[in-house]
Amino acid sequence: MVKQTESEPSQLSRRARKLLGKAAKAGFDPSVLREITNSAINDAHSQDRGRATREDIRSHLGAELNHRIANRTDPDLSGLRSFDFTMRVPERTETFTPTEARIYIDGCDYPKTVDDLLLALEVQGRFNPDGGIRNMRVLDAMCGPGRLGREFLDLGVPSVTFHDGSEIMTTHARDQAAIYAEFGQGVDVVTSSADNIPLPDGTFDLVVCHNSIHQLASIGRLRIVMQEFLRLTVPRGHVIIADYQRATTPGFLESLEERLRYTRPEIVPLLIPSFIAAFSGDEFRSVLGSLPNIETWSVTDAKPPILTPQMQQRVAEDPVKGHLMDYSPISLRVIAQKKLA
Numbered sequence: 001m002v003k004q005t006e007s008e009p010s011q012l013s014r015r016a017r018k019l020l021g022k023a024a025k026a027g028f029d030p031s032v033l034r035e036i037t038n039s040a041i042n043d044a045h046s047q048d049r050g051r052a053t054r055e056d057i058r059s060h061l062g063a064e065l066n067h068r069i070a071n072r073t074d075p076d077l078s079g080l081r082s083f084d085f086t087m088r089v090p091e092r093t094e095t096f097t098p099t100e101a102r103i104y105i106d107g108c109d110y111p112k113t114v115d116d117l118l119l120a121l122e123v124q125g126r127f128n129p130d131g132g133i134r135n136m137r138v139l140d141a142m143c144g145p146g147r148l149g150r151e152f153l154d155l156g157v158p159s160v161t162f163h164d165g166s167e168i169m170t171t172h173a174r175d176q177a178a179i180y181a182e183f184g185q186g187v188d189v190v191t192s193s194a195d196n197i198p199l200p201d202g203t204f205d206l207v208v209c210h211n212s213i214h215q216l217a218s219i220g221r222l223r224i225v226m227q228e229f230l231r232l233t234v235p236r237g238h239v240i241i242a243d244y245q246r247a248t249t250p251g252f253l254e255s256l257e258e259r260l261r262y263t264r265p266e267i268v269p270l271l272i273p274s275f276i277a278a279f280s281g282d283e284f285r286s287v288l289g290s291l292p293n294i295e296t297w298s299v300t301d302a303k304p305p306i307l308t309p310q311m312q313q314r315v316a317e318d319p320v321k322g323h324l325m326d327y328s329p330i331s332l333r334v335i336a337q338k339k340l341a
C-alpha cells in the first residue's frame, strides 16, 4: 500500500517504470510522461480513496499511456512499441459517429476490396460439406458499409439482413444492396444497438460479425452481445466472429506493424485503437465458456486462405495489400453453434 504523500518515483513499480522507459524510447516528451504519471497516480488514489497500490498505479499509467498512443498518428508507428498489450483500452465509442462512418465508408468500401470476399469464401468453405450457405438466412451484424453481406448475396445466399447502430451505415448498406433485392434476393436493414436487435428469436441460420466486436466497451458487453446474437440464431445455427485480437507475443507486434504499413494513411488512426481495443483469445474463451445455450464453440487464430488462381488475381488487383495480412497472429475466429433446445 502506498500513500499519496510519497514522492513520485517511490510510488512506481518496476513494471510501471518499464512502461515509461518504453514510452520514452518511442519519443514521448519527458514533460508529457511526467504529466501522465502524475495524473495516473492521482486517478489511482482518488479511485481508491488514497490507498492505491503500486499495481493500481501501474494499471492507471498503462491505460493512460495506451490512450495517448491510440491517439498518436506518428508515421513510423513507433508509439505502438510502447503500448502495453496486456491491457485493453476500449474505443471512445461503440457505434461509429457520423464522421467516423463517412471516413470508414470512403476508405474501406471501394470496388476492388477483397477484405470481405475472403471472409465470405472462408465461411462458404466451412459450410460446404453440410449443405453450404445457399439456404441460409444471414445477419451481417455491425455491418458497417455492408460489404460482407453483399459478398454473401453474390455467393447466392437467399437473404441478408444488414445491422448497424449507425444509420449512415445501414442506409449505405441498403442502397448498395438494392440491386440484389431487385433480382429477388432478400435484403433487410435494421438500425439498433447490438445488445438489443428488434427481431424475433431464431430469425437467422447464421450471424456473422466482421472486425466490429472489438468496438464493444467491455467484456460484460461482449457477453451480452454474444447472447443477443445467439438469441437471433435458430437452434443448431451458428454465430461467427471474425475480428482482430490483442496479444503479447513478439510475432504479434511485428505482424501488426507490417499490417499498418500496408494500410491507407487515413485509416491508420482508426485501426490502431481497434487493435488496442481488441479482445484477446482468452477473453473470448472466458465469455464463450460461460454462455448457457451453446452446443460447441472454438476460438482459434485466423488461418490464411489458400487462394485459387482467380482469387490471386483479385487480391493482386486490390490496391490495399494489407488484407492478406489479416490472419494469424493478428486476427481470430470465434465459432459457436447454438444448442438444439
Ligand SMILES: C[S@@+](CC[C@H](N)C(=O)[O-])C[C@H]1O[C@@H](n2cnc3c(N)ncnc32)[C@H](O)[C@@H]1O
Binding pocket: 093, 094, 095, 096, 104, 108, 141, 142, 143, 144, 145, 146, 147, 163, 164, 165, 166, 169, 192, 193, 194, 195, 209, 210, 211, 212, 215, 216
Ligand atoms: C470497424 S467497423 C466494421 C464494419 C464492417 N463489419 C466491416 O468489416 O467493414 C465497426 C462497425 O460496428 C458498428 N458498431 C459498433 N458498436 C456497435 C453497437 N454497440 N451496436 C451496433 N453497431 C455497432 C459501428 O457503427 C461500425 O459501423
